[in-house]
Every structure is written in structure tokens, then in C-alpha cells.
Amino acid sequence: MVEILKTGLYDSIQDLGRLGYQEFGVPISGAMDHYSAKLANAILGNQDDAAVLEFTLMAPRLKFQSDTAICITGMESQAKINEKPIGNNSYTVVRKNDVLSFGARKFGCRGYLAVLGGFQSERIMESRSFYKCITNQQRLKTGDVLKLTDLPIPIKRSHSILKTPKTHFExxxxxxxxxxxxxxxxxxxxxxxxxxxxxxxxxxxxxxxxxxxxxxxxxxxxxxxxxxxxxxxxxxxxxxxxxxxxxxxxxxxxxxxxxxxxxxxxxxxxxxxxxxxxxxxxx
CATH class of the missing domain: 2.40.100.10 (Cyclophilin-like)
Known part of the structure; x- marks a missing residue:
């Protein structure tokens, strides 16, 4: 479980969208930047369409209530675990009671937080993406608790580093x-x-x-x-x-x-x- 201690500017759960329902007037929705969302999931070994937390311009503050692994991609705003800096585009293990916070935005507009196995929010029409009138929430709010999987954290991981090309932002x-x-x-x-x-x-x-x-x-x-x-x-x-x-x-x-x-x-x-x-x- 993950608790939202403080929301950012616009926080929501997104995957790759609600495909196949446009004939009924249902928008596709999903992560604005598919490249960054997929990258975060790939680094963790998740499926491409695993649900991630998308934040815009200002990142949230989160507390983990169980052990898991995370990856942050997209917007750069100096992520920290218990005030210790961690890098974007990297596999990071977090433990129960760890707090994830962010500094001032350096570049980019939207950031993505992926967790091992993906966030387990409600699935509607084959997607977990938030959208007004489709899901119960349009945005996350302070005090919300997000469900995680109980997957064991892999003992061995590759230490290769994946970098997003500067052209993606510049x-x-x-x-x-x-x-x-x-x-x-x-x-x-x-x-x-x-x-x-x-x-x-x-x-x-x-x-x-x-x-x-x-x-x-x-x-x-x-x-x-x-x-x-x-x-x-x-x-x-x-x-x-x-x-x-x-x-x-x-x-x-x-x-x-x-x-x-x-x-x-x-x-x-x-x-x-x-x-x-x-x-x-x-x-």
C-alpha cells in the first residue's frame, strides 16, 4: 500500500488507455507520455500497460506501507527516499515506512512513478486509467491509499542504466x-x-x-x-x-x-x- 501524504498539481493513475470503446463515446485516456510510462515499467520488469502514477509540474509526497520496488521517469524533480536522493530511470527498492518526496522541477512537464507489478486500482473497461464519469476519481487526493501487488522483490537486478534522450524534453x-x-x-x-x-x-x-x-x-x-x-x-x-x-x-x-x-x-x-x-x- 502507498499513502498520498500530499498531492502534486494533478496526480492520477494511468495505463496505456481504454481502447476499443470509442464507438460508445468513451475517450481513450491513459498516460500522456507513453514512452516514459513504458520505460518505467520496463525497468521494473512490468508489463507495458501496468498502471503508473502520473503527476504534472509538481510531484506528490508518498509513504510506503509495504516493501516494493519503484522507478521514476519523465519530469525531473530530484526524487528522494527519506531525504536521500535517487535517480530517475533507475530500479530502487523501498521499504515499509519509507517516504518518497521530490524537489523543485528541473525540466519536463509530466512524471511517472511505477511500482513492482503496477498499481492495483479499479479496472473499468479493461483499463485503470482515471477519467471523469468513468472511474470514481479523476484525481488523487491527500489521504488516498493505493493498493500494490504482493510480488516478491527480485534479489538480482541488472545494473545497466537507461537514459531518456535529451531530445525527448528539449x-x-x-x-x-x-x-x-x-x-x-x-x-x-x-x-x-x-x-x-x-x-x-x-x-x-x-x-x-x-x-x-x-x-x-x-x-x-x-x-x-x-x-x-x-x-x-x-x-x-x-x-x-x-x-x-x-x-x-x-x-x-x-x-x-x-x-x-x-x-x-x-x-x-x-x-x-x-x-x-x-x-x-x-x-
Whole structure:
């Protein structure tokens, strides 16, 4: 068991999402940065889709009520066990009554805490990912107690170190493909997409990243159609919206671009106010 002594800014349990239910209007959800979540699980020997704790910009403070092993990936904010520093991307054994805390954020936006065997929260529609109206909670709160497995801690572990490439946090390039309504864009706007920087708005969240820059948009709305995490929509007001993991399953704004999976993971590690450029990929 793990007790939440103090929450961060936005703490939730996430896995790789609730796939196969979009026809019923159920969002996919899941960890914003699949790369970091999978890495944490891989270092512990978990399945890729084991549930992890995702935190945003500010990390929680936790107390372990049983022995286990942990791994922290993504956002760097100097993790400590009983005030002794531990590294990201490493296998760490924790004991009953140990306290995990974090310092100030150094870089990145979202961090991931994996535990041996994964967090054992309620599974709904084949996923443990939190989502409002699907699960009982949308966020963790102070005083919550999270269930763990009773797996024995392996005696022998590899001491190899896995490092996340700096480009995962520092790259200013977001790779995209043309989407269904791209060709309906005026030529000037097509050029603007790939020759200008864009700024992440302070209004961004797990549902969508909004961009501050505006387009002169003469496109007509479309008939409500399927959308996916990573779909870039252009609103009638000329604002670009990048749909994220908790996005709706359909939308009526033109779908002009689609992020690659790795680009999506990297974008999820950027904070409001950061800038980037789109780079067009070809199939």
C-alpha cells in the first residue's frame, strides 16, 4: 500500500488507455507520455500497460506501507527516499515506512512513478486509467491509499542504466502527418503551419493543447467525425487545438494534421509558454 501524504498539481493513475470503446463515446485516456510510462515499467520488469502514477509540474509526497520496488521517469524533480536522493530511470527498492518526496522541477512537464507489478486500482473497461464519469476519481487526493501487488522483490537486478534522450524534453520539433481536411487549407495557411513557431497556451490540459497563434480561417465546419489523440483541429476562430489523451471521440472542426506517436509523447512533456515547430512527415 502507498499513502498520498500530499498531492502534486494533478496526480492520477494511468495505463496505456481504454481502447476499443470509442464507438460508445468513451475517450481513450491513459498516460500522456507513453514512452516514459513504458520505460518505467520496463525497468521494473512490468508489463507495458501496468498502471503508473502520473503527476504534472509538481510531484506528490508518498509513504510506503509495504516493501516494493519503484522507478521514476519523465519530469525531473530530484526524487528522494527519506531525504536521500535517487535517480530517475533507475530500479530502487523501498521499504515499509519509507517516504518518497521530490524537489523543485528541473525540466519536463509530466512524471511517472511505477511500482513492482503496477498499481492495483479499479479496472473499468479493461483499463485503470482515471477519467471523469468513468472511474470514481479523476484525481488523487491527500489521504488516498493505493493498493500494490504482493510480488516478491527480485534479489538480482541488472545494473545497466537507461537514459531518456535529451531530445525527448528539449526538441523544438513536433512531427506530423497531413490529416483528412489538410488539403482544404488555403496555401498561405499550409505554409504558415511549417514556417512558424507555435506557443502552448496556459489553457492546455489533458483534453487538448491550445496554441496562442491565430490563423485567418475561411474553412467551413465539417460534419461531426471521428478524432483521435494527436489530431490537430482548426477552430472557426482560427485557433489550433491539439487533441490529447482525454479528448472526445468525435468533433466538428477540420482535422488538418495528425501527430506521430513519439511527437505526441514529446509534446506532453512541454509546458505552457514553450514553443515548437511542426515538421511534416510523408507516408
Amino acid at each position: 526538441s523544438g520539433v513536433i512531427e506530423v502527418f497531413k490529416s483528412i481536411e489538410y488539403e482544404l487549407l488555403e496555401a498561405d495557411n499550409q505554409n504558415r503551419l511549417f514556417n512558424n513557431e507555435f506557443t502552448i497556451s496556459k489553457d492546455s490540459n489533458r483534453m487538448a493543447y491550445q496554441l496562442d497563434e491565430r490563423f485567418e480561417n475561411a474553412m467551413d465546419p465539417i460534419i461531426t467525425s471521428p478524432v483521435l489523440p494527436g489530431t490537430v483541429q482548426l477552430t472557426p476562430a482560427g485557433q489550433l487545438m491539439i487533441l490529447m489523451r482525454d479528448c472526445q471521440t468525435t468533433g466538428g472542426y477540420p482535422r488538418i494534421l495528425q501527430l506521430s506517436e513519439m511527437a505526441f509523447n514529446r509534446l506532453s512533456q512541454k509546458t505552457p509558454g514553450q514553443t515548437f515547430r511542426f515538421h511534416l512527415l510523408t507516408l
